[in-house]
Amino acid sequence: MMRPTRKHGSRRSRASLEDKLFKYSVMGIAALVLALLWSLVVKLVFDAQTSIETFGIDFLTSTIWDPNRDLYTALPFIFGTLMTSAVAIVIGVPISIGIAIYLSELAPAWIREPLSFLIELLAAVPSVIYGLWAIYTLRPVLTGSVEPFLMDALGWTPFFEGAAFGIDKLASGIILAVMIIPTVASVSKESMMAVPDSQREAALSLGATKYESTRMAVLSYARSGIFGATILGLGRAVGETMAVTMTIGNANIISWSLLDPGQTMASVIANNWGEADGLMLSSLIEIGVVLFIVALLINVCARLMVGRVMKAVPMTGGGL
Amino acid sequence: MRSYRSRRKWKNRIASLLALVCVLVALVPLVSILMEVVSRGAPAIDWAFLTERTKSSGAPDSGIGNAILGSLLLVMWASLIGLPFGILTGVYVSEYGDNWFGRTVRFFNDILANFPSVVIGLFAYSLIVTVIGFSLISGAFALAIIMIPIVANTTEDALRMVPNSLREASLALGVPRWRTVLKVIISNGRSGLVTGALLAIARVAGETAPLILTSFGNNFWETGLTEPVAALPLVIFRNAMSPYADLQEQAWGAALVLITMVLSLNVVVRLLTRKRMKLYKAVKKTWKERLSLNV
Amino acid sequence: MEGKIVTERLNAFFGEVHAVKNINMSIPANAITAIIGPSGCGKSTLIRCLNRMHEVVRGARAAGKVYLDGEDIYDPETDPVEVRRKVGMVFQKPNPFPTMSIYDNVVAGQRLNGEKDWKKLDETVERSLKLAALWDEVKDHLDASGVSISGGQQQRLCIARALAVEPEVLLLDEPCSALDPIATAKIEDLLFDLKDKYTIAIVTHNMQQAARIADFTAFMYMGELIEFGETKKLFENPVEELTEKYITGRFG
Numbered sequence: 001m002m003r004p005t006r007k008h009g010s011r012r013s014r015a016s017l018e019d020k021l022f023k024y025s026v027m028g029i030a031a032l033v034l035a036l037l038w039s040l041v042v043k044l045v046f047d048a049q050t051s052i053e054t055f056g057i058d059f060l061t062s063t064i065w066d067p068n069r070d071l072y073t074a075l076p077f078i079f080g081t082l083m084t085s086a087v088a089i090v091i092g093v094p095i096s097i098g099i100a101i102y103l104s105e106l107a108p109a110w111i112r113e114p115l116s117f118l119i120e121l122l123a124a125v126p127s128v129i130y131g132l133w134a135i136y137t138l139r140p141v142l143t144g145s146v147e148p149f150l151m152d153a154l155g156w157t158p159f160f161e162g163a164a165f166g167i168d169k170l171a172s173g174i175i176l177a178v179m180i181i182p183t184v185a186s187v188s189k190e191s192m193m194a195v196p197d198s199q200r201e202a203a204l205s206l207g208a209t210k211y212e213s214t215r216m217a218v219l220s221y222a223r224s225g226i227f228g229a230t231i232l233g234l235g236r237a238v239g240e241t242m243a244v245t246m247t248i249g250n251a252n253i254i255s256w257s258l259l260d261p262g263q264t265m266a267s268v269i270a271n272n273w274g275e276a277d278g279l280m281l282s283s284l285i286e287i288g289v290v291l292f293i294v295a296l297l298i299n300v301c302a303r304l305m306v307g308r309v310m311k312a313v314p315m316t317g318g319g320l
Numbered sequence: 321m322r323s324y325r326s327r328r329k330w331k332n333r334i335a336s337l338l339a340l341v342c343v344l345v346a347l348v349p350l351v352s353i354l355m356e357v358v359s360r361g362a363p364a365i366d367w368a369f370l371t372e373r374t375k376s377s378g379a380p381d382s383g384i385g386n387a388i389l390g391s392l393l394l395v396m397w398a399s400l401i402g403l404p405f406g407i408l409t410g411v412y413v414s415e416y417g418d419n420w421f422g423r424t425v426r427f428f429n430d431i432l433a434n435f436p437s438v439v440i441g442l443f444a445y446s447l448i449v450t451v452i453g454f455s456l457i458s459g460a461f462a463l464a465i466i467m468i469p470i471v472a473n474t475t476e477d478a479l480r481m482v483p484n485s486l487r488e489a490s491l492a493l494g495v496p497r498w499r500t501v502l503k504v505i506i507s508n509g510r511s512g513l514v515t516g517a518l519l520a521i522a523r524v525a526g527e528t529a530p531l532i533l534t535s536f537g538n539n540f541w542e543t544g545l546t547e548p549v550a551a552l553p554l555v556i557f558r559n560a561m562s563p564y565a566d567l568q569e570q571a572w573g574a575a576l577v578l579i580t581m582v583l584s585l586n587v588v589v590r591l592l593t594r595k596r597m598k599l600y601k602a603v604k605k606t607w608k609e610r611l612s613l614n615v
Numbered sequence: 616m617e618g619k620i621v622t623e624r625l626n627a628f629f630g631e632v633h634a635v636k637n638i639n640m641s642i643p644a645n646a647i648t649a650i651i652g653p654s655g656c657g658k659s660t661l662i663r664c665l666n667r668m669h670e671v672v673r674g675a676r677a678a679g680k681v682y683l684d685g686e687d688i689y690d691p692e693t694d695p696v697e698v699r700r701k702v703g704m705v706f707q708k709p710n711p712f713p714t715m716s717i718y719d720n721v722v723a724g725q726r727l728n729g730e731k732d733w734k735k736l737d738e739t740v741e742r743s744l745k746l747a748a749l750w751d752e753v754k755d756h757l758d759a760s761g762v763s764i765s766g767g768q769q770q771r772l773c774i775a776r777a778l779a780v781e782p783e784v785l786l787l788d789e790p791c792s793a794l795d796p797i798a799t800a801k802i803e804d805l806l807f808d809l810k811d812k813y814t815i816a817i818v819t820h821n822m823q824q825a826a827r828i829a830d831f832t833a834f835m836y837m838g839e840l841i842e843f844g845e846t847k848k849l850f851e852n853p854v855e856e857l858t859e860k861y862i863t864g865r866f867g
Contacts, residue, residue: 015496022498026412030425033409033468037428040443047446098342106336109673115343117590122350124586126526128553129575132560133353136360178349185346197672198710202773204671206724206780207700209332216723220714232434239436241529242553246560266438270532288442295439299431324729329694 041292048286050279059286065252065268072283074290079254080169080262081294084244085237087173087258088180092237093230095177096184100226103185104192105214116186123182131246134175138247139166142174147259162259170258171247176240180233187232187306191225192218228306235298239291241266265291354579361576364569370577374539374550377564384574386541390456390550391525391578393543394535397460398524402467403517409468410475410516415501417476426476433469440465441530449534456542456549459535463527467520474519478512479505515592522585526578528553552578619644619784619814620665620702625679627660627669634660636838638679642784642831647806647815649829649846651822653866657838658818659707662786665816666702667695683784700724702784703777708793709769711761711776718757720772724780739779747775748805767798774805778813785809787817791824803828822862826850834858 045052051059055073062073099119103112147164154160162168195218203213219226249261250271263271265287276284372383413426444462449455482504490500505513531537537554538547552574559571618641627635635657642648642665650658663669664677667688680687688698711720721740722730730736740757744750749771753764761772770790777785787806791799806815806828819825825832826846833843834857842849842858853859860866 015494018499019497022501023416026408027416027421029405029408030412030417030422033405033432033472034425034428036465037432039447040440043446044439044442047450095342095345098339099346102339102343106339118350119343119346121583121586122346124522124582125350125353126528126553126578126582128526128528128556128560129353129357129579132556132571132575133349133356135560137352137356178346181346196710198706198708199712201668201671201704201706202710202712202776203723205666205668205699205704205706206727206776207696208724208727209328209696211332211335212328212727214335216727217712220712223714235434239438241436241438242557245529246557266436266529269438269442270529273532274536285442285446288439291436292439295436296431299434302434303427303430325697328696328727 044285044289044292048282048289051282051286054279055283059283060290063254067280070279072280074265074283074287076252076254077263077265077268077287078290080248081238081264081266081291083169083256083258083262084172084176084248084264085234087170088176088237089230089234090177091174092177092180092233093184096181096229096233097188097226099181099185100188100192101214101218104189105210105218116189119185120182122178127179127240127242128246130175130179130243134171134243134247135167138171138174142166142171146170151259158256159258161257164259165249165261167247167249167261168259169248169262172244172262172264173258175243175247176237179240179243180236183236184229184233187229188222188226191222191229191306194225195221225306228302231298231302231305235295235302238298239266239295241270245270265294357572357575357579360569360572361574364573365576369570369573373541374555374570376539377562377567382566382570384552384555384570384577386538387550387552387555387574388577389541389543390535390538391552393456393549394459394463394531394551395521395525397457397545398463398467399517399521401460402464402520402524403471405464406468406471406516406520407475407513409472411479411501411505413472414476414479429469429472432465433473437462437466437527438529438533441533444530445533452546454534454536454548455544455546456535457545459531459549459551462530462534463524466524466527466530470520470523471513471516474516475509475513478509478516481512482508511592515589518585518589518592522582522589525585526553526582528557532557618642619684620816621682622664623680623682625661625664625677625681627657627664627677628675629660629672630674634838635664635677638840640833640840640843642814642816644814645810645812646830647810647817647828648831648833649825650816650818650833650835651820651825651861652835652841653861654820656835658835659788661835662788662816662818663704665784665786666699666704668699668704670695700728700780701782702786703780703782705770705773705777705785705787705790707789709766709773711769711772713760713762715761716758717753717761717764717772720761721775721779723776728780743775743779744772746778746805746809747771748801748808749775765798767794767801770794770798770802771805774802778809782813784814784816787815789818789820792820799824822850834861836861 051072059073060078061075063075064071064073065076103116107115143164143166147166147170150160151164199217199221200213203217208216244264245267248263248267250263250267251261252263252268255262269284269288272280272284368381369383370388371385372381373386374384375382409425409429413422416422417426441462444458444465448458448461486508487500487504490503491497495503531551531554535551536548537558538550542549555574556571556578559567562568620642622638622640625635625638626633638661650662652658660669665681669675669677677689679689681689683698683701687693712723715723718740721743722736725736725739741750744753749768752768762769764772791802794802803824806817809815817829829846831844832846832849834841834849836857842853842855849858850862853862
């Protein structure tokens with residue numbers, strides 16, 4: 001960017017003073033935003049101090065959550081977060097890549113924009129409405145056909161034991177899959193569209209079909225962007241609160257079966273808020289700190305991987 | 321050889337079909353949510369529902385008026401705090417941010433934009449609720465933090481779209497830089513700022529988790545900054561799992577009101593950005609032409 | 616003159632823009648045909664019509680007939696994928712696949728055809744890279760990425776990749792425009808050696824290049840084919856005034 005001001009300004013001292021004032025005040029505001037992020041960390045760690053001192057490293061490795069004995073640990077919730085996020089990724093990412101391929105490679109020009117908009121609208125639906133929809137519309141489908149089918153087909157694995165209840169880790173995972181689709185699909189689409197046409201032409205001129213050129217030229221070229229998009233989706237799934245809180249069944253246990261209820265880091269906070277005080281409150285905040293660290297790592301990874309493509313994340317309103 | 325060729329052709333067709341199926345699969349929940357919310361929510365809505373305060377199950381004339389008011393208040397206070405911060409951060413990053421500090425701000429802004437809102441709620445709780453209790457202002461504070469990165473990003477984009485020649489022209493006339501920046505924002509970046517603000521509002525209007533932790537909810541007409549306040553998402557959350565049919569209906573009615581608000585904001589934003597996208601493409605095109613001329 | 620490729624009333628469009636107008640020409644087998652003309656005259660578009668790569672661009676379409684060995688490649692029954700396998704193409708800027716090794720780049724087309732036999736693939740790599748005069752330079756690091764070599768080498772890699780699928784025709788769209796003179800000379804020598812086995816058509820903005828390597832030259836202007844004939848004749852004794860103006864550099 002051209003910055004011809006400096007020399008101009010020095011001649012006009014008043015203007016240059018005003019310029020400096022303006023520059024440093026907006027810089028101050030920007031610095032304040034950084035300071036806010038920093039104070040967020042400090043304040044949360046400070047409030048989690050009681051819990052950190054009481055439980056130490058056991059907090060992350062032990063599985064007991066018992067308000068009666070005033071014993072709190074995070075492992076069941078870390079576990080639940082991992083399980084539900086994994087389901088979301090396994091279901092959501094392939095669908096998102098399919099969408100991205102359709103929108104960037106196959107769709108006729110006139111339908112791309114409106115279709116992209118509709119997909120991004122998925123990010124606009126507030127999380128709490130996803131939860132509401134899951135309880136009343138998705139649940140009957142799960143209990144009626146999906147879960148009995150999974151139990152029949154895959155009941156021999158540890159993942160599908162139990163009863164078809166429809167309020168469980170599977171339900172949360174499915175809802176999360178829907179919720180990460182707009183993010184993963186648009187970032188993947190953006191990185192596929194950034195693949196130079198010369199790559200597609202190279203493949204086509206060798207006699208590749210559309211599918212082959214997409215695989216050979218587009219997907220392999222855009223793979224780091226798609227991977228970054230997945231990480232970004234993971235970040236969203238890990239931090240998602242309301243839809244999970246409403247569908248996971250609030251059980252502070254570790255169970256490998258997706259048909260059992262569970263609890264994530266985010267949902268345990270939302271579920272126990274208002275009743276919690278003292279050590280329990282401090283433990284909930286420590287869980288928040290753990291979630292913070294996990295989300296930070298994931299987002300930094302994603303940001304480093306996809307760079308400014310992050311801008312493609314649908315900013316459409318929604319609320320988590 | 322022939323059969324291998326036809327197998328490739330079939331693979332191609334099936335893959336194209338699968339991609340289309342993915343799109344349709346993703347649209348199923350969207351369509352289903354809209355249909356469900358309208359069909360279950362519409363019967364709940366009448367004048368009393370929109371204007372009366374929330375009462376316990378079975379009470380006549382129970383409504384979500386106070387929750388609508390609460391949501392509006394939360395969004396208003398959040399905007400009052402969040403918009404100026406977001407806009408000025410965006411101005412800094414776009415106009416003065418070509419250095420390590422600017423890049424750092426941008427980096428953390430991007431990260432904050434994708435951050436779990438429940439953690440931000442926790443922060444607002446620790447900072448404010450522990451001092452003055454569950455309150456409107458603590459909720460607004462949490463929502464404001466969520467707004468900042470969204471507004472900052474859209475502001476930055478809007479300002480970047482303003483061609484440099486405009487800045488140079490103004491500077492050449494001897495207008496100080498800060499005036500130039502303000503003028504550029506007001507004359508050319510305005511629609512970008514409006515979109516950013518609307519997007520941010522649409523986003524926080526549906527936020528629930530931070531509100532559970534901060535403004536908590538209230539059954540009364542409460543407008544005080546330091547008192548707990550009702551909000552639409554909270555009504556939906558609390559009533560969704562209630563065993564009473566009338567409260568469930570209330571949840572769906574509130575969902576209809578909320579989704580109408582959020583989606584219409586998004587459509588407005590879309591209409592505004594479409595115009596800007598054209599401009600953006602034009603700017604990008606001249607850019608490319610310049611590049612190809614150099615080659 | 617019966618050519619390997621014969622166009623009949625070939626027209627090409629980009630949306631509303633009529634880029635190639637009513638071209639009738641015949642590209643003879645086992646010779647190099649150059650297409651010259653000022654930039655924007657439609658020469659690249661014309662050559663892309665010859666293996667149905669033109670229609671890949673959004674909003675682009677072609678009308679008319681292009682016969683390859685007497686079969687119309689624009690016939691609705693014809694599969695463009697098949698056409699492109701027979702008519703290979705090299706582009707302006709070298710475009711090797713950056714995520715693939717040199718080896719994988721060369722056999723990319725073979726793999727599409729389902730070739731899995733390692734021996735055959737190894738043979739293809741060696742044969743194609745030798746044809747493209749690149750073998751000696753890269754034979755010791757075939758596992759290196761396709762973009763780890765110099766621009767001139769990348770372009771020869773692209774030629775090797777195109778030759779690996781054993782096409783009958785090789786189209787080159789200003790293949791030397793991004794290269795330095797030494798790399799350009801190498802590619803010119805290479806084309807000269809290749810013409811015994813292949814039919815070659817090359818678009819170039821460089822008249823000296825056409826004069827050096829082409830047996831036949833076509834001159835295009837504003838989407839029309841102005842003159843087409845033996846290179847020597849076209850350069851020394853052009854029929855059309857426009858051609859003469861262009862080759863003598865008196866072009867407004």
